[in-house]
Amino acid sequence: MDTTITILHDKITALNDVQAFEECYRKYFVRLYRFCFSIVHQKQPAEDIVHDVFMQLWKKREESSSIRNLEVYLYVSVKNLSLNHLRNTSHRIVDIAERSHEYIQFNADPETLLIHSEAVKKMNAAIRNLPPRCKLIFKLIKEDGLKYKDVATLLDLSIKTVEGQLAIAMRKLVQAMED
Numbered sequence: 001m002d003t004t005i006t007i008l009h010d011k012i013t014a015l016n017d018v019q020a021f022e023e024c025y026r027k028y029f030v031r032l033y034r035f036c037f038s039i040v041h042q043k044q045p046a047e048d049i050v051h052d053v054f055m056q057l058w059k060k061r062e063e064s065s066s067i068r069n070l071e072v073y074l075y076v077s078v079k080n081l082s083l084n085h086l087r088n089t090s091h092r093i094v095d096i097a098e099r100s101h102e103y104i105q106f107n108a109d110p111e112t113l114l115i116h117s118e119a120v121k122k123m124n125a126a127i128r129n130l131p132p133r134c135k136l137i138f139k140l141i142k143e144d145g146l147k148y149k150d151v152a153t154l155l156d157l158s159i160k161t162v163e164g165q166l167a168i169a170m171r172k173l174v175q176a177m178e179d
Contacts, residue, residue, distance in 0.1 A: 009024070009070040012057070021057075031144045032075065034139070036078050036081075036082050039082040049078060053081060072153050075140075123177065125176075137155070137165045137169065138170075148166075
């Protein structure tokens, strides 16, 4: 586990440190938002859910000292609230175009930019076409940087299942890029 998050967690629970809480919020908001959005597929509810998780963490900061891995706790909390949101609303997952994380080099020539742009589009399409569980595991490990063990805990799967699903995702992505 990241020692920074452990230190922040200790400061939040033991010292009621607002700055530590704000740093934790800044460090994890975007990752948790992306994770939540991948479940609810709506911007405002995803943002609200992540805010709610952080508000609960702050309100129950004394009680949260027993949490062993704050990062996993945050992801599990977001997952649970996201699933509750889906259960409690008539909105269901809709096919929404995913955002593109392109880094554009301003000094690159147009041909290079075009090739890069096409490759990114192809990769994003391949990721969108992954089976849901493969896609979620791929994003948690490759985009959010979670460890296999943390993803297994978060999704209530064995580590071997996580490894297998990521291997399937990688195989499908390589195959899609070769086509």
